[in-house]
Amino acid sequence: MVSLADLFGYAFLVPLLMVLSFVIVGLAGTRLKRFEWGGWLAVGFAGAALVVGVLIAAAELMDPSRYTNVQFTWFHLPAAPGVFPNGFSLVAGTLVDPISALMLLVVTVVGFLVMLYSIGYMHHDHGLPRYYAELSLFLAAMSGLVIANNLFEFFLFWELVGVCSYFLIGFYYEKPSASSAAKEAFLVTRVGDVMFLLGIFIYFYYYATTGPSGGWAANGFVFVRGTTPFLAGAMGGQSTVLTVAGIMILGGAAGKSAQFPLHVWLPDAMEGPTTVSALIHAATMVAAGVYLLAVTSLFIGFTSTDQLAIVAVGGFTTFFAATMAVVHPDIKRVIAYSTISQLGYMVLAVGAGFAMVGLFHLFTHAFFKALLFLAAGSVIHAVGTQDLFKMGGLRKSMRVTAAAFAIGGLALAGIPPFAGFWSKDDVLSAVYSQLPSHPAYWPFFVLAVAAVFLTAYYIFRAWFLAFSGDKPRDPTLPHAHEGPWVMQVPLVVLSAFAVGAGLFIFWPNFQGLLLHGAGAAGIPPVYGPADLALSATSVFLGVAGIGLAWALWGHGKVFVLADSSPVQPLRRLLLNRYYFKVGFDWIGAKGVYTVARAADFVDRFVIDGTVHGFERMFAELSDRLRRIQTGVVSDYAAYVVAGLIAVFVLLLFVAPYLVAKFGGG
Amino acid sequence: MSGLPIVGFVGLSAALLAVGIFGILTRRNFILLLIAIEIAMNAGILNFVYFAAYTGGTAGLTGQAIAVVLVGFAATEVAVGLAIVLALNRLRGSINVAEATELRR
Amino acid sequence: MDVASFAGPFLPEILLLAGTLLVFLLDVVRVRRNEVVGAVTVLGMALALLFVLADLGFAPIAGLATISSGGIDTVPSGTPLYAVTSLGLVFQAIFLLAGLLVALASLSRPSRERGAPIFFGLLSLATLGMLLVAIASDLIFLLLSIEITSIATYLLVAYTRRDARSMEAAMKMYIIGALSTTLSFFGASLLYGAYGTTNLYAIRAVAGTGGYPVLVLLGYGFLIVGLAFKATLVPFHAWAVDVYDGAPTDVTAFLAGGSKKVGLFAFFLVFLGPVLLARTAPSGGPFTNGAVALGPVLQVTLSVLAVVTMTVGNVLALLQKEMKRMLAYSSISQAGYMLIGVAIGTAPALAGATLQMFAHVFMKGAAFLLVAGVAAWGVGPLIEDWRGLGTRRPLTAVAFALMLLSLAGVPLTIGFVSKFVLFSAAVQAQGYFVWLAVAGLLNSALSVFYYARVLKVIFFEAPAPRSEPLGVVAGASEPEVLPAGGFGYGRATAIALAVIVIVAVGVYPQPVLGAIQAAAQQFVSLGP
Amino acid sequence: MTLPILSLTILTLLVGTVATFLAGSRARWVALATSAVFLGEIALIFLGFSGWPGYNGALVPGFSESESYVWIHLSWMRINYTVGVDGISLVLILLTGILQVATVIYSWGESKRPAAYFGLLLLTCLGSFGVFVALDILLFFLFWEAVLVPMFFLIGFWGGPQRRYAALKFFIYTHVASIVMLVGLLALVFYSGSSSFDFSSVYAGARSLSAVPQTFLFLALFFGFGVKFPMVPFHTWLPDAHVEAPTGGSVLLAGLLLKLGGYGLIRWAVEVLPSGLHTAQPILFFVAFLSIVWGSVLSLSQRDLKRLVAYSSINHMGIVLLAIALDSSLGLIAAVLLMFAHGIVSGLLFMSSGSVHHTFGSRDIASIGGITPTTPALSTLIMTGSLASLGLPALISFPAEFTALLATWNGLSYWVFLPLAILVVTAAFYLWMMQRLLFGTPRGIPAGAHDIPWYEGAGMGILVAFTVLFGILPGLLVNVIVSSPIHGWPGP
């Protein structure tokens, strides 16, 4: 009898299928014109991966307490005295547990849908084999990351998804802005990666001897199923170096998940195709940072200082990103800021100690945010611009899209019963439950709650600008129409998820998944009266935000702020993204590059100059000495006699002195 | 037979050597140079004779024998020098050594 | 005492003497064909070399040996003037090889030249003088033997009678040489005055036990200067550059490859005793520090001279534009390396220095011979004029490159092995001698500059269009072709021989090095 | 019956080199055949390494395969022809084989004196192989210098416009360094009271020296090997040599020559002078950090693609030095891995720089750009090389850099942040280079430019294959490195 659980060992099939897709499409894509340049092939593989992913998730849902680890040794160093008394192993393997199953479900579902959507959306672009190959590789790396069973392997895929993101952002590489954005994305996340790496090192070092089974190092730092994180068990809580490690992990997560202050790259990453934004920069890759924090908090644990830092970053980013979304005219960037903001919620939840709550929000957010992006993509596909102020009235010609966007917006705004409500409410109430014991969380909690209002406002501002009214504000726009079925099906499916994903929480098996994933820590708090009040507040704020948006932008209105308005400087500040990008560019272009030029000068003229100086010195010396070769034999005789006297002086005075002083021989 | 003044003899040979060196350094006429070399050479020969006289025995005889050989050698050297003088004079029309500076630097 | 047993040990010298006399006799009977007299000379030298090698015990010809190995390497009793040591035999071999190379190459000179008997006669006479130096055990014998070589080489330099340059060179060499000779004999007289003997072994014995007066220091000072002339140490080198430049290039090859080593071997003979043995304190005097032994003082002095010599030689070579003068300066700096061996005075160091001299015959001597051959093609005296030789005459260029690389001490060449052994010995001696090794190695690094520059010109630069080779009308044919014909068989043989030795000994030095090491070991262990 | 496989390999390369020199227009085939045989022999060595019967492994303790013959025996110096391999050398030998075959194929179209060109390439590889197997100081030095000469000619004859200057500079820098190194090696022999130049006796003798002489010896050796690394501030020969060298020369220069320094430091200084390393550690750290920072920052300001890659080599070799200086087994493993990785990756990058030059007549990334539509294959290869060089996982540099940095953390704790931060700069200059050269609107592209010829692609393809293979399975290399006894690695 084959049971679903037998599938757990085959989780590696998901990345493997996508690698196959990458290889086949990458090598043969140019000859597969009939299959949409390999696109259909990629969809097929993604479908197969979806099947595996769904089956695994289903199996895990059936029995949420399972942890299935399969691994092989990557490389092994024999025991040596010092840090690794039991040897040192790096392993690669798959770990199917509640949270990875959950993530796998998200990745395969959204991945498949986006792949399908791309068939229609990307149809007119060049370089499709590259696109599908890279997208396949991304899915491979992302699913690999999700089921990685140790930090090292995690980091490996983490980097790979970053590179895929780099390539896909720079898909339109002829556009300077695209290649620049790709570079920026890579570099900023690289900063985070570097910190992440240091975090890994610290963990490896500190758990080399103290981890389970005689040293974590010996059997490869595998995330071991357990009820308590290592930090609590092995190291007994607080220590400076572990705090540093936690901060480093936070840095890594902040880079990937675009949290303050490493958030600058994500809006610019919108230079890539919208499908890429939907998959990578909304649903999956950017969520990897949150996933990392969750995994770390579950398996390793954070110190309380770390937790405060995480809460601070998450809470602040929530509000900070939302403010920038408020004024932006670009439909994709509005959603991008919204992504940053929503990721902030997740980080906040993980930081407050509720990893599973964060993951739950991640789960719902993946669907409704992908939905929003795909809907936006549909719009862009139709009208060829991303400028909200040029659009208008699209509701009439694009009903499916308008509805999908609205559903996504409602989910995002946290209006019940849409998915976002349940998860966001969980986040807020989870943090709220910690406030009595951690009063330092208060300001960030308040920011997060305030962000709810802004969220509702900006997403409906976008909706009204794009869809309400009679006709586009820019008459030169082409006549809008819905995309082909391949674009509509994902919208519908995702809409369904956006409506219903939050309701999963009432399914006992799903709850079991969250409970078991969390182990002993991070169980969502039980609802009480205070939570109801909180829910009401957040719903009220959401509705208020929508109302304000309707008031200002409804029916195709355009709200124009007077030039003399006192909030005008604030608007400029927000439009310029708090001048962060300018600052980063200045550091990069002016600061570092100037230093580099100076170093180049030193290299050429000081170091090489010294060498040439020696050369000139010898040449000069040679020239001087050459002049004693006068050609007059009497002079030569004089040298001989002078030499004779010199030898006398040497023999009679200098040499005896030296010998007496230093000893001979 | 008692000794002649020791300082005197070594002094004389040293002085002759110095005169010879002085001549070699300052004179420009090849023949004068030859003469200067001979003066210096004679200083050495004088040394041998002098030290032979004060050493005595077989070793002393050796000194005188050296002196005899050196006298012959010095004469031969002058002969070779003169051959070069003549050849040089033929080629350059001058035996001023300071003028022969084609080879330099 | 029958003739054989008397003449036996000196068979090489006698053979060479016979050759010399025969050549002069040929002149008298007006047989002046270059090939004939040359062949006689080559034959004489080759036979002499054969017996020297046999005496050294080289396996295939050891049966020819005229000296039983027991007959050498013991301190001669009494005060004889000559004693055959195995190191002396090694040096005889070196000298004969140098003479042989030059004689072989000179076979290729124009056969109608009238002075051939004089040239070859003087050449073998000079070589004979060198052989005699190698067996000297008496200061006067040594100096007189050197003078044989000196007089012969003065005349060799002046040998092209109608060339004002070579006559000027002869004049300079003569004057400085005569001055140095004078100083040497003066020094010898002071040593004689101090010790009452001129026998080197006797001096060694006395100096080893009896302390030294200032007179001895002065005597050694004079001798250093006198011998430094031959060995071209700085600052007694100034003549050498002009003479190497002005002399007929084959003679230069002999001067650099052969007669220069005479001075250095004389350093071995004269200074090794004091350096090795005289470590007793002096008897006091106006200038000396009362507690210092003779040996270390001489070591320091010679070390300083060695370092100064190699450094100045190299620095001066850096900017030289003329090929011969560059090689001359390089030759001067090489003398500095060789002197290190004396200054250190251990058997390994002596072996290293000896191998260096052996190598120098084939590197520098052959290089000058090659330069002479190339000059005969109409290539000018400047290094610039050698542009493009690598493409025009690749074989010649490669041979020359090998010699230069060997001089620079690039591995798998004999020059590397010799420097390696020498500097190893310096490090092995420890103390401040390690700094000698460092100085020597840095100098050899400095020397790479000018060797590499020459290689660059030869291999990387396009041939000069203006230096039309002889016999080719400008523009009439492609200017890259030099006149047909090579060096001639003799010169080519000599150069090929040198190249073979450079590479063969560079790859597998054990036979040569082993013999030299054994000889040096025995030489050092001589003594009371 | 023992098979003298190492000597046989040297002989093969020697014969192949000579044959190539004489082969005229067929030189490239001879060179390819030699490379193929060489690879086969490397495979045999690998077999022998894992216990293939018939290898005389026990001759030199600690070396799996070794041969020894008398060379020069004097009373005071005993020099043998001794060769042997252990894990470290084996990895680098593999690198030699890979680079040789890749370079030969890449250079298939060389038209300027091909016989001499291929002959010199093979000679360089021969020298490198010799350095990696030599277990006698003289033999080691000999091969060491033997690498210098062909490289001098490769730069000086086939190089760019400034080739003479660059060749001379290269020769003199490295020669001076080898001199200091030689003094150090000689002193190693004689100060340790040994008359034998063999590794094993020097090893035994030198380790028993006290700390002070060990330190002096170590510093001398470090300088000698360090210039080859190259360590800042003795690095300026490298950019010039690379910029002027022909592509094949650049590849071997970066891929093999720099490794000689690292290998020499490990084999002849770190292993035999533990106390010396211990005392000199601060100096090494300083130099390593300086090189890391300097190389990376300077790469950022370069316009010439080759110069950029050359400076990045300085940066990477700085990490190697850092890993070696850590004095831990993990660090040494990381260093060897890094050297292997850098050899492959920098080879790839230099080949692609060469192809850029061949295709567009310039390597100035400020004046040509947007080449991807014209040359997609080349563009992909450049991207692969750059990403590998900046440490992308699943490519070979990643496990190496990861191990190195982990070892750095273990040894130096928070100091690791410096090389980590420099990783960002490294990423920055590669990304910026790609942005300017590969992406954006095409500019400065000559008419008629077309994608690279098959042989250049094949040469780089080989390297890409190994980049991926060992990137995914670094354990293959690590197992080799750790499988032989590790000489006196004390651990941190």
Added chain:
Amino acid sequence: MILEELAFLALAVVALATALLALLVRELVHTILWIAVFFVDLSAIYFLLEAPFLGVLQLGVYAGAVTVLLLFGIMVTRKRIFSREATTGIGAVPLALALVTFIFVIASVGEFSAGATVHAYDPTYLSQNLFNVNGPWLLLLGLIMLGAVGGAIYLVREGRE
């Protein structure tokens, strides 16, 4: 005793003076004159030192042969026999060098005790020594002369062609 010392003193002064004069006079012929006197004076010193054979040899070889040779050289190279040497002054540096050398040598004299005995030798023993024990010296001298004669004649002979 005193007489001998006085004689030596006188001879030494004459030797020095003639040597200097030979080098400093402007007429070359006068130079030959002075150098002849110098050689004769040295020969006298040899007699004083009980070395009569050397004294005679000095007279014959130096005062006779060498002087004539030099005179011959002057005659050949100068058109007028009484030509003047275009001398170039004395020069401070050469003078200093010569003086310093002198001082160094004279300083070594302090080593010797004054008034050792002067030994006289029978020329018979001298000849035995010269031709027996130290015979090779003469052989070497012969070789030197062989080279000198052969080469010098070759050099000079060209002049007559």
